[in-house]
Amino acid sequence: MNESIPAIHIQQLTKTYDGGLTALKGINLSVKQGEFFALLGPNGAGKSTTIGILCSLVNKTSGSVSICGHNIDTDWSRAKTCLGVVPQEFNFNIFEPCWQIVVNQAGYYGVPRDIALKRVDILFEQLGLSEKRNEQAKNLSGGLKRRLMIARALVHDPKVLILDEPTAGVDISLRRSMWQFLQERNAQGMTIILTTHYLEEAEALCKEVAIIDHGKIITRGNTQDLLQQLNAETFILYCTEAITNRDNLRTPDGFVLSQLDESCLEVEIDKNHTLTDLITYLQSQGITVGRIRNKANRLEELFLKLVAHD
Ligand code: ADP
Numbered sequence: 001m002n003e004s005i006p007a008i009h010i011q012q013l014t015k016t017y018d019g020g021l022t023a024l025k026g027i028n029l030s031v032k033q034g035e036f037f038a039l040l041g042p043n044g045a046g047k048s049t050t051i052g053i054l055c056s057l058v059n060k061t062s063g064s065v066s067i068c069g070h071n072i073d074t075d076w077s078r079a080k081t082c083l084g085v086v087p088q089e090f091n092f093n094i095f096e097p098c099w100q101i102v103v104n105q106a107g108y109y110g111v112p113r114d115i116a117l118k119r120v121d122i123l124f125e126q127l128g129l130s131e132k133r134n135e136q137a138k139n140l141s142g143g144l145k146r147r148l149m150i151a152r153a154l155v156h157d158p159k160v161l162i163l164d165e166p167t168a169g170v171d172i173s174l175r176r177s178m179w180q181f182l183q184e185r186n187a188q189g190m191t192i193i194l195t196t197h198y199l200e201e202a203e204a205l206c207k208e209v210a211i212i213d214h215g216k217i218i219t220r221g222n223t224q225d226l227l228q229q230l231n232a233e234t235f236i237l238y239c240t241e242a243i244t245n246r247d248n249l250r251t252p253d254g255f256v257l258s259q260l261d262e263s264c265l266e267v268e269i270d271k272n273h274t275l276t277d278l279i280t281y282l283q284s285q286g287i288t289v290g291r292i293r294n295k296a297n298r299l300e301e302l303f304l305k306l307v308a309h310d
Contacts, residue, residue, distance in 0.1 A: 005069040006030045007082075007160045007191035008054065013063035015049050015215075023049040025215040026063070031208070033068075033159070036186045037193045038206035038223075040299075042307055046215045047195040048088070051164050055085045068159055081109060084153035086163040090145050092152065094138035098129060101137060102152045109156035116155060123151040127181060143174035150181075161185065163194040167201060179205055199299040203227075209299070213307050227298050230305070232256075234295035235275070237265040240288045252281050266295065 008031040015024040023046045031037050041047050052058030053065060056072060065072045070079035092101045099120050106116030124130045127147040132140060137148060146166065153161060166182075167175045182205065186192050196202050202209055203223060210220040219226060242262040243249065251257040254273035258266050267278060279289055296304075 002069075003033055005033070006066070007033045007035065007068060008193065009064075009066040009069075010050075010054075011064045013050070013053065013065060014061045015046075015053065015058065016061045023215050024053075024060075027212070027215070027217055029210060029217055029220065031191060031193060033191050034186070034189055035191055035193075035208050036183075036206050037191070038202035038209045039193065039195045039212060040197075040199065040202055040209055040303065041195075041212035043197075045212045047212060048164060050212070051085070051087075051162055051195065054162060055083060055087075056080070081156060082159045084156070084158035084161045086146070086149045086153045086161070086166060088164040088168065090149065092137055092148070095136055097134050098124070098137055098140070098148055098151075099133050101148065102155050105152045106155040111156050119155050119157075120151070123154055127151055128177065143170040143178075146170055147174075147178070150178075154185075158190075160191040160193065163192070165196055166194055167196070167198065175201075199303055200297045203297055203299040211303065211306055218306055223299070226302060230271075230298060230301055232268045232270045233298065233301065234266065234268045236260070236293050236295050237267060237282075237289050238291040239263045239265065239282075240290040243287055249285060249287075252277075255281075 008029065010027055010029040013024050013027040014022065016022045027046075027050065039047050039050065049058055053060045054067065054072070056076060067079040068082040070082065072079045099117075102120050102123070103113065103116045106119065107113070111119070120133070121130070124133055127150060129144065129147055129151060132144060137145065140148060146169075150163075150166075167178060170178065179201070182192055194206070207223055208221070209223050209226065211218050240263070243259065243265075249257065249259070254270045255278055256268040260266050269275065269278060275292070282289060
């Protein structure tokens with residue numbers, strides 16, 4: 001496929017639900033092929049509505065949407081073959097064996113059964129589901145059910161994979177291995193789009209992000225570039241001993257320092273100063289820093305700065 005054709009191209013998209021609520025107010029969004037992209041936003045912002053429209057589960061009110069150059073209104077059958085979707089809710093028949101759930105989906109996309117069976121074996125191996133191949137889906141843990149949904153979304157070999165809150169309810173170790181799986185797929189050229197409310201997940205995985213709020217895209221760009229907008233970062237410092245000379249502890253230029261308990265400090269550092277500047281100052285006051293952590297994930301700080309609070 002011509003690489004200049006975007007994986008997803010959304011223009012002036014609006015959605016007003018029956019009852020009059022306008023969930024999307026004219027969204028423009030383009031995602032290039034090969035991107036690892038996060039659509040972020042608070043609850044009710046319009047993320048699921050956008051995804052619902054992309055996979056034709058929700059009717060749009062106006063605007064246009066193309067997937068890999070195929071308009072969803074005029075060329076849905078080709079648009080849908082480019083798309084794999086992992087919805088938030090488990091929506092398979094829990095009494096069917098895992099392999100059958102995936103093979104049935106392949107049939108829906110016209111993939112011959114012998115090819116589908118081979119793909120099931122490969123996908124189950126990659127996703128750590130091989131042992132569960134013949135189990136009824138109801139016997140799987142939440143994390144494994146989510147993986148089954150991913151296998152099902154990939155069985156027709158789509159170019160674009162969309163995941164709505166992929167790691168909600170998934171325990172930490174499974175979450176990490178799911179991240180690795182998605183990163184490998186992306187490295188092989190698949191476009192991956194996810195919604196998540198774990199901003200740590202978006203910062204770790206997604207090179208590109210958009211933030212949606214009240215049905216409008218309020219920012220869109222390269223994750224690291226957007227994070228440059230932050231003028232300051234806040235850290236928590238755990239000192240090795242109780243701070244006894246707190247009267248002498250002044251806040252040097254570029255820092256806002258406050259003491260949380262006898263050996264713990266919170267400090268905001270502006271863009272023009274470094275952690276080394278701070279630690280050097282603290283050392284001059286006889287204070288040794290043992291451990292340090294970001295108070296909030298950096299994307300979370302940006303998010304809080306940009307998103308309107310009701
Ligand atoms: P998000 O996924 O970002 O949490 P949604 O797209 O689910 O947001 O919802 C956007 C807005 O549309 C919310 O105000 C929500 O209550 C409303 N909404 C979502 N689905 C429906 C529906 N089927 N009928 C009416 N309103 C809806």
